[in-house]
Amino acid sequence: MHYEQRPNYFLCDMPPEATLSSNMVLEAIDALQRNATSFLHPRTIEQQVSLVEQLAKLWMDDMFPYRCELLKHCGGEIRFSREIFSHGLDEVFRTLSRERVYQLLRIELGNENALDGWQRHLQSEEAPAHSSHHFSFRLVGAHYQQSVPSQLIIFMVKCLLAKTSQWVVCSRETLDVARLFAHSVYQIDSKAAACIEVIDESLMAPHQDALVGGCEYFRTWDYNLRAPLKQDRNFGFVWISRDYIRQNGLGRLIRNLANDITAWDQLYPHAPHVIFVQDRNEHDAEKIAELLLDELSDLNVEFPQAHYNEDSIRQINLYRNAYQMRAKLSPDTLVFENGSAVSPGCSVIFDIDPQFAITLGNRFVFVKPVSTLEELLHVLEPHRSKIGCVGLALTPEESAPAARQLAFWGVPRICSAGVMHRPCVFREGGMAGLDELTYKSFWERTYNA
Numbered sequence: 001m002h003y004e005q006r007p008n009y010f011l012c013d014m015p016p017e018a019t020l021s022s023n024m025v026l027e028a029i030d031a032l033q034r035n036a037t038s039f040l041h042p043r044t045i046e047q048q049v050s051l052v053e054q055l056a057k058l059w060m061d062d063m064f065p066y067r068c069e070l071l072k073h074c075g076g077e078i079r080f081s082r083e084i085f086s087h088g089l090d091e092v093f094r095t096l097s098r099e100r101v102y103q104l105l106r107i108e109l110g111n112e113n114a115l116d117g118w119q120r121h122l123q124s125e126e127a128p129a130h131s132s133h134h135f136s137f138r139l140v141g142a143h144y145q146q147s148v149p150s151q152l153i154i155f156m157v158k159c160l161l162a163k164t165s166q167w168v169v170c171s172r173e174t175l176d177v178a179r180l181f182a183h184s185v186y187q188i189d190s191k192a193a194a195c196i197e198v199i200d201e202s203l204m205a206p207h208q209d210a211l212v213g214g215c216e217y218f219r220t221w222d223y224n225l226r227a228p229l230k231q232d233r234n235f236g237f238v239w240i241s242r243d244y245i246r247q248n249g250l251g252r253l254i255r256n257l258a259n260d261i262t263a264w265d266q267l268y269p270h271a272p273h274v275i276f277v278q279d280r281n282e283h284d285a286e287k288i289a290e291l292l293l294d295e296l297s298d299l300n301v302e303f304p305q306a307h308y309n310e311d312s313i314r315q316i317n318l319y320r321n322a323y324q325m326r327a328k329l330s331p332d333t334l335v336f337e338n339g340s341a342v343s344p345g346c347s348v349i350f351d352i353d354p355q356f357a358i359t360l361g362n363r364f365v366f367v368k369p370v371s372t373l374e375e376l377l378h379v380l381e382p383h384r385s386k387i388g389c390v391g392l393a394l395t396p397e398e399s400a401p402a403a404r405q406l407a408f409w410g411v412p413r414i415c416s417a418g419v420m421h422r423p424c425v426f427r428e429g430g431m432a433g434l435d436e437l438t439y440k441s442f443w444e445r446t447y448n449a
Contacts, residue, residue, distance in 0.1 A: 009186055011199040012170075012179045020199075025207040028197055029214035032165035033138040039191040040163040041136050045115050048161050049101050054188050055157075055181075056093040062086075066180040066187075073176050074306065078149075080265060081306035085149070088264055092150045095423050096157060104425050105161070108434040109134050115163060118443060129445055134438040136163040141215040142432075143169040143201065143208075145222040148268045149177045150423040155432060156181055156196070158425075162437040165195040167211060169204045216439075219432055233388035235358060236270040237380075238417050239373060239402070240288070240393040242278040250291060253393055256418025257288075258295035260391065261346075262303050263421030266361040270389035270413060270420055273359045276376050279369035286334065289350040289367040293336035296346035296363055305343060305362070316344040316360055323349050354379045358386075373402055377409055384410055389424075391417035 007013065011020065011028065040048075058064050067089065074082040105112040110132075111119050118131040140159060144152050152174055159166035168178045178198045186193035204211065212218045222231070238257065245253070260272050275292075277285040320337055327333040332352040339345035346363040354370050356379060370376045380387065390411050394402055403414045413424055 007183070007186075009193065010179065010182055011197055011203070012175060012182075014203075018203075020203045020207065022207060022210065025204075025210050026214075029139065029167070029211065032167065032195060032197060033214070035191075035194045036136065036138045036163070036165035040165070040195050043163060045105065045113060045161070045163075048163060049098060049105075051185075051189055051192060052096055052101055052157055052160060053098050055184060056096040058184055058188070059089060059093045059181075064184075066184050070176055070180050077172055077176060079173060079267075079306075080148075081304045083303045084263070084265060084306075087303065088148065088150060091263070091421070092153050092423050095425060100425065101161065105434065109438070115438065131443045131445070132440055133443070134435075134440050136438055137216040139165045139167065139215050140217040140432075140437055141167040141169070141211055142218065143220040144174045144178070145171045145201065145220070146173060148264045149174070150264075150268065151221065152177055153181060154423055154425055158432065158434055158437055159196075160185070160192060162434055164437055165197075167197040167199075167215065169199055169201050169208070169211070171201050175200055217432070217437060231269075232385045233412060234269045235383075235386050236272045236389035236391060236420055237356070237387065238272045238275040238391040238393065238420075239376065240275065240277045240284075240417070241395065241398050242280065242282070242284065243395045243398065244393045245277075245284055247395055248393075250288065253417065254288065254291045254295050256393075256416075257292055258299050259418055260420045261292075261296060261363055261365055262299045265305060266359075266363050266365070268421060270424070271361065272365060272391060272417075272420055273361075274356055274366045274368060276354070276368055276370045278371065278373075280371065285367050285369040286350050289334065289336055289348045292365070292367065293338065293346060293348045296348070297338050300338075300346055300363070305345075312362075313344055316347075316362060316364065319360055319364070320347050320349075323351070356380050356383050373405060377405075387411055389413040389415065389420055391415055391420045393417045 059067055061067065071082050071086060074080055074085045078085060080088070102112050105114065109115070113119065114134040115136065118133045121130045121132065142155055156166060156168065156178065170178050175198070182193060182196045182198050185196060240253065257275060275288065277288055279285045317339065320335065320339060323333060324335050327335045334350040335347070336350070337345060337347040339347060344362050349366045351366055351368055354368050354376070357366055359365060390406050392399060392402060392414065393416070406414050
């Protein structure tokens with residue numbers, strides 16, 4: 001949509017030649033703070049849950065105009081292909097069902113009505129009644145430099161649930177996602193939209209300090225594959241047990257692994273970079289690597305790659321060529337790939353060395369044999385703070401002990417292999433929780449007070 005055709009609701013709707021002054025920023029901060037107090041704070045959580053539910057239904061409709069407009073940017077300003085992006089949007093908004101949102105409130109705030117009033121915890125004639133209440137901030141902010149859209153959308157939804165105004169600063173890659181989502185809020189609820197601001201980071205750069213100072217919470221998010229270790233809790237791996245393979249075979253497992261690797265071209269936080277297989281000389285890891293490439297190749301037809309320039313392809317090919325040279329020198333490394341000079345394709349590297357390796361994403365994964373989970377965690381110790389998710393393919397008897405061991409080790413998210421790519425609304429990729437977008441007070445009062 002051309003700028004002259006856009007409704008002028010947010011700062012991101014300004015034409016390219018427009019400038020932003022310090023006074024405009026300060027006035028916008030003041031307006032957002034007032035609007036939160038007037039429009040959002042008096043609402044019940046049920047009203048906000050209903051708003052989120054309506055938004056999810058709109059965005060799940062393939063004919064929704066804002067969804068259609070957003071998909072036009074795929075393969076250009078948005079790096080993902082139309083097929084990858086559309087599937088990712090469906091996964092995000094399918095997650096935001098009413099039941100799931102109330103579950104989120106209970107987990108992150110302790111009570112689904114925690115924002116509606118004082119919640120009593122203790123009551124007796126001998127002891128005072130302890131009550132708690134989560135209160136909404138007036139303004140929170142976030143700077144999204146590089147990220148998949150699911151994180152940005154979940155953050156904006158959480159701000160709606162927290163009943164706080166939000167100011168989102170975006171790179172060109174994420175700007176249209178935030179802008180069109182904000183416009184969809186306006187379509188349903190203009191007062192809620194009056195508590196949202198979205199702006200291009202290039203316009204905001206000189207005024208970033210003023211914004212941070214006006215926010216009660218501010219977070220910068222940069223999932224940068226050129227510096228993959230910059231953020232904590234960004235990476236994932238899969239652990240597959242020998243008994244699981246013996247009981248269930250490889251068919252469904254291979255499909256699940258391929259789905260996790262293909263989604264968002266493996267560029268989302270928690271994406272699996274390494275698949276560890278419990279292998280005691282049965283060659284299960286080699287079989288998985290070979291079959292996985294076949295499945296990834298099939299999915300590459302349904303969900304094509306669309307965002308590669310010559311520099312990206314060159315880097316991926318250099319990375320892959322290094323392992324091809326290694327494979328020629330040692331039988332302990334095997335390379336399964338279908339890349340070309342114009343597309344990175346898919347790459348699966350079987351490597352007997354258990355050391356954790358971070359790939360460049362883009363459907364590039366390692367498969368490594370390991371004897372036990374204890375050995376695996378010992379190998380991963382230098383990367384402990386970087387692991388955000390572990391996908392499990394274990395028998396029912398193995399799952400609970402392994403989950404407990406991984407949780408004690410510090411893994412924040414544990415799930416089944418095949419669902420790692422689905423947005424986890426509970427602090428996905430280290431993102432803000434509802435308890436960070438609100439503040440909590442306790443009231444200790446006498447019985448009958």
